[in-house]
Amino acid sequence: MAHYDFEMPVSEQQVRELRVGDTVSLNGLLFGIRDATQIHMFDHGRKIRFDLRGHAVIHTAPNVKKVDKSTEFPAGYAPICVGTTTSARMERFTRPLMEQYGVRIIIGKGGLMEASQQAFSSLGGVYLAIIGGTAALETTWIEAIEDVDLDDLNPESLWQFRVKNFGPLLVAIDAHGGSVYDKVQAQAAERRADALSALGVKP
Amino acid sequence: MKVDPKVVEDVAKKLYIRALKVLPDDIKQGFQHLDAAETNATAKSVLGTMIENIKVAEATENLLCQDTGIPIYNVTLGRDMQVDGHALKQAIVRGCAAATRDHPLRSSVVHPITRVNDHTNTGRHVPVINIEFSDTPEELSIEMIPKGSGSENGSFLKMCIPADGIDGVKRFVIDKVIEAGGKVCPPTIIGVGVGGTSDVCMHMAKVAATRALGSSCEDPAGAELERELTVAVNSLGIGPQGLGGDSTAFAVHVETAATHITMNPVAVNIQCHSARRARATFTPKGIDYGF
Numbered sequence: 001m002a003h004y005d006f007e008m009p010v011s012e013q014q015v016r017e018l019r020v021g022d023t024v025s026l027n028g029l030l031f032g033i034r035d036a037t038q039i040h041m042f043d044h045g046r047k048i049r050f051d052l053r054g055h056a057v058i059h060t061a062p063n064v065k066k067v068d069k070s071t072e073f074p075a076g077y078a079p080i081c082v083g084t085t086t087s088a089r090m091e092r093f094t095r096p097l098m099e100q101y102g103v104r105i106i107i108g109k110g111g112l113m114e115a116s117q118q119a120f121s122s123l124g125g126v127y128l129a130i131i132g133g134t135a136a137l138e139t140t141w142i143e144a145i146e147d148v149d150l151d152d153l154n155p156e157s158l159w160q161f162r163v164k165n166f167g168p169l170l171v172a173i174d175a176h177g178g179s180v181y182d183k184v185q186a187q188a189a190e191r192r193a194d195a196l197s198a199l200g201v202k203p
Numbered sequence: 204m205k206v207d208p209k210v211v212e213d214v215a216k217k218l219y220i221r222a223l224k225v226l227p228d229d230i231k232q233g234f235q236h237l238d239a240a241e242t243n244a245t246a247k248s249v250l251g252t253m254i255e256n257i258k259v260a261e262a263t264e265n266l267l268c269q270d271t272g273i274p275i276y277n278v279t280l281g282r283d284m285q286v287d288g289h290a291l292k293q294a295i296v297r298g299c300a301a302a303t304r305d306h307p308l309r310s311s312v313v314h315p316i317t318r319v320n321d322h323t324n325t326g327r328h329v330p331v332i333n334i335e336f337s338d339t340p341e342e343l344s345i346e347m348i349p350k351g352s353g354s355e356n357g358s359f360l361k362m363c364i365p366a367d368g369i370d371g372v373k374r375f376v377i378d379k380v381i382e383a384g385g386k387v388c389p390p391t392i393i394g395v396g397v398g399g400t401s402d403v404c405m406h407m408a409k410v411a412a413t414r415a416l417g418s419s420c421e422d423p424a425g426a427e428l429e430r431e432l433t434v435a436v437n438s439l440g441i442g443p444q445g446l447g448g449d450s451t452a453f454a455v456h457v458e459t460a461a462t463h464i465t466m467n468p469v470a471v472n473i474q475c476h477s478a479r480r481a482r483a484t485f486t487p488k489g490i491d492y493g494f
Contacts, residue, residue, distance in 0.1 A: 036318065063269055063309040080307070083269030086353040086386050110353070110386035110445060131252045131444060132353065132388045133477040135269040136260035154320075155309045170245075172446065181385060184447045188381045188439045195377055195435045201370040 009054025012124035020178035025167030032159030038093040053102035061155040083135025095119040111181035127173035208294040215298025218347035222481035227494035237450040246448025272349030274330035281342035354475035357387035363467040385445015388475035396470035399460035407458035408472035
């Protein structure tokens, strides 16, 4: 179990070093992405302005306030509360994000499934678990909203955040087939019979 | 006692913002109980982060979670109240939109077919407004629940048949808790509806999921089921955020309703650890805010 501080973007080699149970903190750029963002990118063929190669995306749709553009608020948005949503809904976008845009890290809550695990292994990527529902804390790791694209989808725009010591985040799925979620699910499946038996129920 | 819709509008606005920022005391105590009993190191650290987040939200007067939820207002009207029901509902809708505009809050509400977001957190039949009646004289209570979507997506209904018995109900709950895993932001409150019609059953599950910790089902058979299921779901090892541990649920809550001789419906609705609620109580003395 090691801790890594990453300056974004990162290389394939850097993410392949990570193992389930390690922790990571990010510095520099982080991109916010969500259901509608990816539906429009991959199903409707929308083009984006940002270069995501080697970067991390976080499953989010933040609470923001419209303000005048300034050095502090270059995109004209002040972050109010930035948190993380359930990743599983966006499972089918992991591979195209990596293949077409070169994304290396996905940050979310609740985990991703088999197709994503295969994409992480074959293309070199990881899933970092953040603690869902702790957005007040997460917001203190965000320095600024630097830019925004596809803003007609607001709040599900493509957000470019600048972050400092964003973490520690847990490596929950690595590039070597390791997944905390698989382990926990397998254990729950094993314990199911005992749980039902204690309730006087046949499995 | 007469209630002015203008006042209701202002209260509906305040309740939405308050619910998003201040976690009820019973949930905070629930965290302390889980943290004290947790034996898994990762789970302990996850619970610690959640407890820290509650403090950060209060210190920075920020929202606990970015998900502003589907807004739900539960109105309970006591006796001897003079209220224009239609005006009351409209006032709640305006208050909900005003909170979204003035704070501002993320609008999480879209049209179900066009997916258009009009940035008010309102729309057709949203906010959800439920109206109940009580025998308390001269009292109006409005409870506000911003229901998070990660846990709301963990909603399940099964029209079991009588031959499935109570065993079918128990098996369904256990299987759905395993299926939901970490997606519903555990530790959770698992709301279970047993009986009624399909719609009543689902509604009861929501009532159960959003009930205060420490409360129990008024039906003794339901209360017994709550105790059994709470132990059972916490033996599965899913843990906070589905990363493993003892703390899968604060509790399982059950609500029951009589059902048909041919039916045995069971519903599950889940509340995430950001189990937010706020309440305003109107009496002749004034308005009290609580949970």
